[in-house]
Amino acid sequence: xxxxxxxxxxxxxxxxxxxxxxxxxxxxxxxxxxxxxxxxxxxxxxxxxxxxxxxxxxxxxxxxxxxxxxxxxxxxxxxxxxxxxxxxxxxxxxxxxxxxxxxxxxxxxxxxxxxxxxxxxxxxxxxxxxxxxxxxxxxxxxxxxxxxxxxxxxxxxxxxxxxxxxxxxxxxxxxxxxxxxxxxxxxxxxxxxxxxxxxxxxxxxxxxxxxxxxxxxxxxxxxxxxxxxxxxxxxxxxxxxxxxxxxxxxxxxxxxxxxxxxxxxxxxxxxxxxxxxxxxxxxxxxxxxxxxxxxxxxxxxxxxxxxxxxxxxxxxxxxxxxxxxxxxxxxxxxxxxxxxxxxxxxxxxxxxxxxxxxxxxxxxxxxxxxxxxxxxxxxxxxxxxxxxxxxxxxxxxxxxxxxxxxxxxxxxx
Numbered sequence: 001x002x003x004x005x006x007x008x009x010x011x012x013x014x015x016x017x018x019x020x021x022x023x024x025x026x027x028x029x030x031x032x033x034x035x036x037x038x039x040x041x042x043x044x045x046x047x048x049x050x051x052x053x054x055x056x057x058x059x060x061x062x063x064x065x066x067x068x069x070x071x072x073x074x075x076x077x078x079x080x081x082x083x084x085x086x087x088x089x090x091x092x093x094x095x096x097x098x099x100x101x102x103x104x105x106x107x108x109x110x111x112x113x114x115x116x117x118x119x120x121x122x123x124x125x126x127x128x129x130x131x132x133x134x135x136x137x138x139x140x141x142x143x144x145x146x147x148x149x150x151x152x153x154x155x156x157x158x159x160x161x162x163x164x165x166x167x168x169x170x171x172x173x174x175x176x177x178x179x180x181x182x183x184x185x186x187x188x189x190x191x192x193x194x195x196x197x198x199x200x201x202x203x204x205x206x207x208x209x210x211x212x213x214x215x216x217x218x219x220x221x222x223x224x225x226x227x228x229x230x231x232x233x234x235x236x237x238x239x240x241x242x243x244x245x246x247x248x249x250x251x252x253x254x255x256x257x258x259x260x261x262x263x264x265x266x267x268x269x270x271x272x273x274x275x276x277x278x279x280x281x282x283x284x285x286x287x288x289x290x291x292x293x294x295x296x297x298x299x300x301x302x303x304x305x306x307x308x309x310x311x312x313x314x315x316x317x318x319x320x321x322x323x324x325x326x327x328x329x330x331x332x333x334x335x336x337x338x339x340x341x342x343x344x345x346x347x348x349x350x351x352x353x354x355x356x357x358x359x360x361x362x363x364x365x366x367x368x369x370x371x372x373x374x375x376x377x378x379x380x381x382x383x384x385x386x387x388x389x390x391x392x393x394x395x396x397x398x399x400x401x402x403x404x405x406x407x408x409x410x411x412x413x
Contacts, residue, residue: 340375
């Protein structure tokens with residue numbers, strides 16, 4: 001018979017004491033059962049096979065067996081600890097029979113059903129909360145970027161509907177644009193995807209399809225442009241800007257690295273290690289990113305652009321970026337655009353940022369969404385200029401770095 005762990009070690013409690021009549025039969029702990037005997041799983045008493053007690057129980061097909069009283073005490077201990085009542089060896093469930101009672105059967109049935117469905121119910125609540133939260137964020141993002149009136153106009157078919165009427169449709173009779181309403185939860189994922197490398201793969205074809213299939217001849221030369229036209233050309237502007245930025249920054253960093261090596265030689269430092277430009281940030285950095293993770297590694301003047309070590313450094317730099325900062329920056333982007341746009345509205349002359357009393361707007365900054373769009377672009381340019389300056393200062397400071405000696409050294413005698 002294979003060894004079976006004791007009930008005390010399995011249930012985390014103390015095994016029940018055997019009857020006084022069997023105390024003299026207790027075996028030495030850890031010893032094997034005597035020949036032609038059966039050992040109780042709980043009290044570890046050996047019983048002769050020929051004269052097993054009437055209450056001897058074998059609840060499963062493996063070696064688990066014992067006195068009915070002992071096994072019931074062990075099962076009760078498991079139930080108190082909210083553990084599964086199953087064999088510790090073969091893991092098969094132990095069936096408990098009892099007198100039929102409708103109330104007990106109903107309670108067990110409801111408990112089993114609820115235990116089976118509770119994870120799905122909890123997952124449904126979490127998914128519903130995420131959907132509602134994403135929808136609320138979507139309408140708030142539109143309100144930040146284009147203004148509360150634009151948010152109401154996006155959700156309703158009339159632009160003069162107050163926002164609170166969206167929650168009182170039955171009283172006001174204001175029709176809600178269900179298609180636009182279903183788009184709200186997708187705004188947050190769209191902002192995150194726009195920041196990723198796959199953003200241009202999706203947005204560029206979409207803008208080309210929009211420009212090809214829709215007739216824009218009536219508004220092609222109008223000013224200011226419509227929001228639809230600006231969003232259609234945004235992917236192309238974004239890709240062109242970051243291509244120019246990468247080209248300019250690569251040239252600047254190579255010249256800065258050469259200058260830093262010259263400073264190292266002039267100060268008498270050993271030029272055995274060249275100063276390499278830090279890895280470029282991940283593309284599509286048009287989203288708020290306050291994390292500065294600049295690495296200055298080793299490089300060779302004659303190393304080809306596709307050097308394997310440089311690629312590994314760039315991959316390590318991209319992998320070290322925090323996904324939490326990445327997502328938070330993407331979600332804060334509409335608020336950043338709004339903030340910079342508001343600064344422009346307060347700082348620029350009124351004729352540039354205020355609509356004329358009569359007629360249509362004459363400038364892009366006279367629209368709320370226009371100020372947000374230009375403000376976001378301005379923020380990207382200023383952020384990239386600042387990060388390039390930080391790279392320049394780090395590379396120029398490289399020749400002046402020294403290892404500081406410790407003031408307290410524990411030297412062995």
